[in-house]
Amino acid sequence: MLRYQSRRHQRLMDESERALSDEAKHGRRRESRIARDIIRDSQNYRLWESRHADLIVPLSEQSRRAPQIFALRDLEVRLLHRRALIRHIRFHGLIGAERDKLFSVFYGPRETTNAILAEHRQYTLAVSSRVSADHLVGVMEDPVSIALLREYERVYTEYFELYCFTVSCDDPETVEAAKPLMLDLRRRAFDLIKRIHSEKPAGTQRQVPYPKLYGRLARRLTWPWPGRRPRRQPWRPRPDRRGSVSRPDSGRRRVRNPSGYRSGC
Numbered sequence: 001m002l003r004y005q006s007r008r009h010q011r012l013m014d015e016s017e018r019a020l021s022d023e024a025k026h027g028r029r030r031e032s033r034i035a036r037d038i039i040r041d042s043q044n045y046r047l048w049e050s051r052h053a054d055l056i057v058p059l060s061e062q063s064r065r066a067p068q069i070f071a072l073r074d075l076e077v078r079l080l081h082r083r084a085l086i087r088h089i090r091f092h093g094l095i096g097a098e099r100d101k102l103f104s105v106f107y108g109p110r111e112t113t114n115a116i117l118a119e120h121r122q123y124t125l126a127v128s129s130r131v132s133a134d135h136l137v138g139v140m141e142d143p144v145s146i147a148l149l150r151e152y153e154r155v156y157t158e159y160f161e162l163y164c165f166t167v168s169c170d171d172p173e174t175v176e177a178a179k180p181l182m183l184d185l186r187r188r189a190f191d192l193i194k195r196i197h198s199e200k201p202a203g204t205q206r207q208v209p210y211p212k213l214y215g216r217l218a219r220r221l222t223w224p225w226p227g228r229r230p231r232r233q234p235w236r237p238r239p240d241r242r243g244s245v246s247r248p249d250s251g252r253r254r255v256r257n258p259s260g261y262r263s264g265c
Contacts, residue, residue, distance in 0.1 A: 002049055009060035013053055015139070016132035023131045034127045044124070052129045059136075069142050069201045075133050076149050077196065082126035084160045085119055098168065105167045142201040152192040159185035 004010040024035040038044050055078075059071040085106060089099060100112050107115040137145055162182045166175050 002053055004053075005057065006060055008063070009053070009057065012056050012060050012136070013049075015136060016052055016056065016129075017049075019132045019135035020128055031127050031131055034124050035131060038124065038128050048125050048128050051125050052132065055129055065140065065203075066201055069137075069140055069145055070197065072133060072137050072140065073145055073149065073196045076130070076137070077152065077193070079126045079130045079133060080153055080156060082122050083130070084156070086123040087157075088160060088164055101168055102164060140201070142203070144199060144202045145196075148192065148196050148199065152189065152196060155185060155189050155192060159189055 002013070004013065020035050021039065023032050024039050026032075027035065038048050055075055059068055059075065062068045062071055085102075088094075089102070094102065099116075103112055103115045103119070106119075137149075159182065162178060162185060166178055166182060169175050169178075
């Protein structure tokens, strides 16, 4: 059984599992088919559960919205890097010697079959975790993060495509001609990484309570205790400077009838 580090960690895992299940039931993308394969196989599901629980530990350690969003951005970037190689191979339909040469660049002298199996396992786990991470980003309702992550995915995909082309190309002149463009894309990717780690999320300047701005789910993910406000302490008598005990009133003094009878009787 999976052991959680905190209640927030458990709530994040519950939301992640719910997002993966919804994608498997109602999705029509390639990610939906991968999510269904993960859920149907108990061994793969336990592997994804343990890996994803480790990935969201930095997120569960934060109690405020802005640090949680920064942790989610970092998680999305790492998952993009883990999906890049298989995405490139599938997009270009690489098979045979071209695919083996590309795997030798990333895995060295390791056997090609084992390298393919390890990379495909990493890809399926990253896709499944990305489904849950996208759901959590949507819960936080931060358009700044969505725009930054989309721009970084576009730039990094172009850079990775050009990098794989240069390491697989046998023509030195073509490689030298492509290097300036590759270095420019790499610089743009680094600039976007700096913005991802430093640019403030939307809504951080507004002091609006979480239940009104981000809904019940975001409140449960950011509050340290699940869905319950601190109870108001009951009134206790406190002696004043003169030693007498009195309850705070509304400013109106009660005058007692010295005769002992109620007025109007």
